[in-house]
Amino acid sequence: MNTTAFSLSAAAIGLALLVVAHWLGVDYLYFAGYTILQFIVLATAWNILGGYCGYVNFGSAAFFAIGAYSSVFWYKFHPLPVPVLIVFGAVVSGIVGLGTGYLTLRLRGAFFSIATLAMAVVFQTLVVNWDYVGGSRGAYIIRPESLEVAGLTINYIEYLFALMLVLAVIALVTARAIERSQLGYGLATIRDDELAAEACGVPTLRLKLIATTLSGAFMGMAGAPFPYYIGYLQPQSAFGLEYAVNSIAMPMIGGTTSWLGPLIGTLLLGSAQQYATVTISSAVNLLIVGLMLVAFVIIAPNGLIGLVQERLRARRRS
Amino acid sequence: MSALLHVDNIGKRFYGFVALDGINLEVQPAERLGLIGPNGSGKSTLVNCICGTLQNETGSVHFDGKVLDGLAAHERTHRGLARSFQLPRPFHSMTLADNLRIPLLYTVRAREGMLHAHGDLAARCHELLQMVGLADKAKRLPRDLTQVEMRKLELARAMAAEPKLLIADESMAGLSHSEVDDILALLLRLNERGITVILIEHIMSAVMRFSQRLAVLVSGKKVADGKPEDVVRNPDVVRAYLGQ
Numbered sequence: 001m002n003t004t005a006f007s008l009s010a011a012a013i014g015l016a017l018l019v020v021a022h023w024l025g026v027d028y029l030y031f032a033g034y035t036i037l038q039f040i041v042l043a044t045a046w047n048i049l050g051g052y053c054g055y056v057n058f059g060s061a062a063f064f065a066i067g068a069y070s071s072v073f074w075y076k077f078h079p080l081p082v083p084v085l086i087v088f089g090a091v092v093s094g095i096v097g098l099g100t101g102y103l104t105l106r107l108r109g110a111f112f113s114i115a116t117l118a119m120a121v122v123f124q125t126l127v128v129n130w131d132y133v134g135g136s137r138g139a140y141i142i143r144p145e146s147l148e149v150a151g152l153t154i155n156y157i158e159y160l161f162a163l164m165l166v167l168a169v170i171a172l173v174t175a176r177a178i179e180r181s182q183l184g185y186g187l188a189t190i191r192d193d194e195l196a197a198e199a200c201g202v203p204t205l206r207l208k209l210i211a212t213t214l215s216g217a218f219m220g221m222a223g224a225p226f227p228y229y230i231g232y233l234q235p236q237s238a239f240g241l242e243y244a245v246n247s248i249a250m251p252m253i254g255g256t257t258s259w260l261g262p263l264i265g266t267l268l269l270g271s272a273q274q275y276a277t278v279t280i281s282s283a284v285n286l287l288i289v290g291l292m293l294v295a296f297v298i299i300a301p302n303g304l305i306g307l308v309q310e311r312l313r314a315r316r317r318s
Numbered sequence: 319m320s321a322l323l324h325v326d327n328i329g330k331r332f333y334g335f336v337a338l339d340g341i342n343l344e345v346q347p348a349e350r351l352g353l354i355g356p357n358g359s360g361k362s363t364l365v366n367c368i369c370g371t372l373q374n375e376t377g378s379v380h381f382d383g384k385v386l387d388g389l390a391a392h393e394r395t396h397r398g399l400a401r402s403f404q405l406p407r408p409f410h411s412m413t414l415a416d417n418l419r420i421p422l423l424y425t426v427r428a429r430e431g432m433l434h435a436h437g438d439l440a441a442r443c444h445e446l447l448q449m450v451g452l453a454d455k456a457k458r459l460p461r462d463l464t465q466v467e468m469r470k471l472e473l474a475r476a477m478a479a480e481p482k483l484l485i486a487d488e489s490m491a492g493l494s495h496s497e498v499d500d501i502l503a504l505l506l507r508l509n510e511r512g513i514t515v516i517l518i519e520h521i522m523s524a525v526m527r528f529s530q531r532l533a534v535l536v537s538g539k540k541v542a543d544g545k546p547e548d549v550v551r552n553p554d555v556v557r558a559y560l561g562q
Contacts, residue, residue, distance in 0.1 A: 182423050189409050189420055195371065196407035198391035199400070201425030201479055205390070257411060313459075 007173045014169045030161040036270035037164040043250035043262035044171040045218030049211045051256030054191030059116035060247040062123040063093045063216045065238035067223025072133045089224030090217040097216020105208045124239040138234030141227040175259035255305025322347045328377030337363040339538040352529030353518045359535040370394040400481035402472040404488045408460035415456040418443040421479035450474040466497040483514045
């Protein structure tokens, strides 16, 4: 399926989901769905750098928080429509991604990961000490109850859900297009063997910078509507461990070499977390992530996609 | 005839250790040069400096009439320099055909400034795999290959970049006699197509059969450079290899 056909199919599925959710009319579905879709964007964004390129980023929460705090900044300065905030969040996080990439991409393996973790700590410290966006106290965002669009009154949480659905579709279409493009091949060579990639003529530094920028931009996009969703944003929640851990765990569980991996991983892990939040406790979320990660590292170290590919290959060989 | 590669007095240190000490080397177009030396003599460091994996601290590298100093490894590949690695470094997640597709996409396309149609790329990959006898394994992953096949893939991938100069770094290490003959025949065929080849090798019988000229490095210095039959009788070379 070419990219145009895939984009149209993804948009059609997204629209169908929106219609079904509207028809069901259950508010909780929007809240839970928003979180799962947000993690689809985050996991897909992480996978562009971590999965396709092999550079494990532990600082996802920072990029997410930059998107969220850029919205808080505009809310205080001059409130703007959420779609504009999403674009702004993407630009700011993308620039931070580019800068981080430029400073850290000469590092490899664990050193790069530690640098991204340190970057998250630096940004959290900056935000905690930035009074304008609430500092350590946090910031309140008063979310409108509803929104008027073309004479129709839409529940605001439904609106946010629809926006996140659009972002998820854009992220998946982009990730799939990258995977099948020259850029995708180039990123895969970096993951496999950077020295050999250079020897084949692949401009590794340039491709890594593209990957960090895109990855950061999508994470910022995911974070931008978050203050409107949560209503009260504080550094501990925006820079929360769950964003860093989930954005790594979800692609790892689904499989990191394909756009489908983060989607499957998020649907599995995100749904399990939402179910546990309702039936047991929200505190059990990270425990679920940990247990599933351990299970998958043992059963399917290359994720579900990797497991299926391996089985197919073995069948073809026999 | 002006040299294709001109290495001018290059030096490289790793902290206090002098790996290359003022090496001068010239390689003519379509020449077959053997580069030998005991372990630790600086052969791979020299290759890394020529190819841009390492930056030389002194001297300069000229290729095809242009200075390469300061250029990244991929830019040197675009200029027509290709190498194979001492230990094969295939792209493990890609099929053999896709391994060859990378230099075609990133080097040939960048150099020629034109887009190859999908069919052209596939045909070229097939042609290269056929040249090294791996066409029937095009859809396999590198892990399914034997040692000699891995070496052939390495050479085919270097060839996919359509180089003017190929540096084969110990392409025959660990192979049997017949496998060495296979690789040697392949390198000779490439040279017949006009490609300059520098062969770095420890298997002396292969080096002697292949090389038109031989250069010898010992402890980061070039101690001999000339016809193979003269070089192997050079007292410095004999001393370096036999300790006499």
